[in-house]
Each structure stands twice: as C-alpha cells, then as structure tokens.
Amino acid sequence: MTPTPEAGTRDATWRGKFSALARVYTQIIGMASASFDVDFLHALPSLTPFVGLSPAIRHGELNLRCTCYLCRQVAQAREGWLEILARMAEPGGIGLSPATIGIWS
Numbered sequence: 001m002t003p004t005p006e007a008g009t010r011d012a013t014w015r016g017k018f019s020a021l022a023r024v025y026t027q028i029i030g031m032a033s034a035s036f037d038v039d040f041l042h043a044l045p046s047l048t049p050f051v052g053l054s055p056a057i058r059h060g061e062l063n064l065r066c067t068c069y070l071c072r073q074v075a076q077a078r079e080g081w082l083e084i085l086a087r088m089a090e091p092g093g094i095g096l097s098p099a100t101i102g103i104w105s
Contacts, residue, residue, distance in 0.1 A: 015054065021047070022056035029060075029067050038071045 025047065032040045041064060050057045 018050065018054035019056045021050075022054065022060040025060040026063055029064055033067045033071055036071045036074055038068055038075065041068050041071065 025044070028044065029041065032044075044064065047057050047061050047064075051061055
C-alpha cells in the first residue's frame with residue numbers, strides 16, 4: 001500500500017506535537033530543578049508510554065530521571081552543610097570559620 005501525502009502530513013504533525021510536548025516538559029523540569037523541588041518533579045506525569053513514539057520524549061523522560069537524581073544529591077549535601085554550620089555554632093565550635101571551609105549561612 002502506498003502512503004498518501006495526507007498520511008505523511010499526519011505523521012509530521014504528530015512528530016511536531018511530541019517534540020512540543022518534550023520541549024514543554026523540559027522547561028517544566030528546568031523551572032522545578034531551579035528550586036530543587038523533587039516532590040514536584042516526582043508528581044509530573046510519566047511520559048514512559050510515549051517513549052517509543054518519539055526520541056524527543058525519550059530524552060525528556062531521561063532528563064527527568066537525571067534531574068531528580070541531581071536534586072536529591074544537592075538536597076543531601078545541603079543537609080550536611082547545615083549540620084556543619086550547626087556544629088560550628090555550638091560552644092567551642094569545630095575550630096573553623098564558615099569562610100575557612102567555604103560555606104556561609
């Protein structure tokens with residue numbers, strides 16, 4: 001069966017829509033990651049059912065997984081830095097100033 005010109009246009013339209021969806025998804029990920037809002041990122045609907053339909057969707061889903069991982073790592077590091085600052089504020093501290101170890105409150 002020979003594809004009709006209309007079918008080619010329809011395919012191009014769907015590819016464009018998936019690309020637009022991936023673009024918006026990536027923009028949302030960027031905005032949420034700026035505030036390290038992992039809960040918001042986890043609340044995004046999964047695009048996994050559409051991964052096979054578009055490389056752009058596949059990359060959007062991978063971007064989400066990587067961003068969640070990064071945000072979790074930054075959140076864990078922040079907790080550690082806050083612990084260091086709290087210990088520095090105790091009487092006797094730890095013998096270092098925030099500037100010495102490169103963190104500030």
